[in-house]
Amino acid sequence: LQSTLDTALASPGKSQDGTRIQIHLNAGLSADSSIAINQGVDGVGLFRTEVPFLMQRRFPSEDEQVKQYRAILASYPDKPVVMRTLDIGGDKPLPYLSVDEDNPFLGWRGIRFTLDHPDIFLIQVRAMLRASLGLDNLKLLLPMISGVNELLEAKTLIARAFEEVRQEAQLAGEVLAKPLLGIMVEVPSVLYQLDGIAQEVDFLSVGTNDLTQYLLAVDRNNARVANIFDALHPSVLHALSLIATTSDRHQLPVSVCGELAGDPVGAALLVGLGYRQLSMNTRNVAKIKYLLSRLSLPRLQKQTEQMLSLSEPGQVRTQMEGFLAEQG
Ligand code: PEP
């Protein structure tokens, strides 16, 4: 089994009939930069920058951040690295910033917090841009966007940071490349504004953890309701289908970086729905690549179509598991 997985890890992600599926890594504290995993993935699909912020007793300085981001970008010099701006709040409060809220998941988190603190946002974006100098593999990702206005506000700040760093770099004889910009699709209101958002971004990344939480109104960390937190819920699957078809219509690259992408049933469904980029934790990479290499796309698409008409998440899982077992 280990050698089968090693072989899967070493080859590019593909379905049985040869359709390329890009496989990216989710990373936090640091990206796994071992040679095997580095060569086995197409890049970093989600670097969660709140992790380094949580490790400190105060906000890290711009220079400290440059060092941390540079280390990640340099581990993947010839591959894209998607860095998400700070997504604290919700289940990730900062120990050195006390915020008292009744509903933190519906409160001051992600882009809401950073737009209210442009100083923190600008320092972080400047640090990311400085870290990318000469590597040019940075992609910027904004968390918790709920509408076009927030996106435009963030873009104004990013443009300012870009201009500052570009000029500083120019004085040093360096050229700053413009990073591609994307948003997390994880707040359900975005589902109905995808056409407008598509005009303003270079890519989308679907966060199935929060999308499930907000679509089903179920706390992703509450054990009492864990049985109804299910990304295979038909409403989530329909939302995922809508995002895939809308992105396709706009020829906008879209990836999935929620936990669903690293789950065999989830990954198969996502590919069946049309996704061609999945981002997951290191430990799932070999398994998912192996699974995809056994799947025929036309058959998978037919199966996925049928799953969209079921009404129970449990049925989706059972029937998908049956289908996957049949495909070997
Ligand atoms: C998500 O919400 O699916 C996601 C990938 O982001 P996080 O888990 O960090 O909220």
Ligand code: MG
């Ligand atoms: Mg999220």
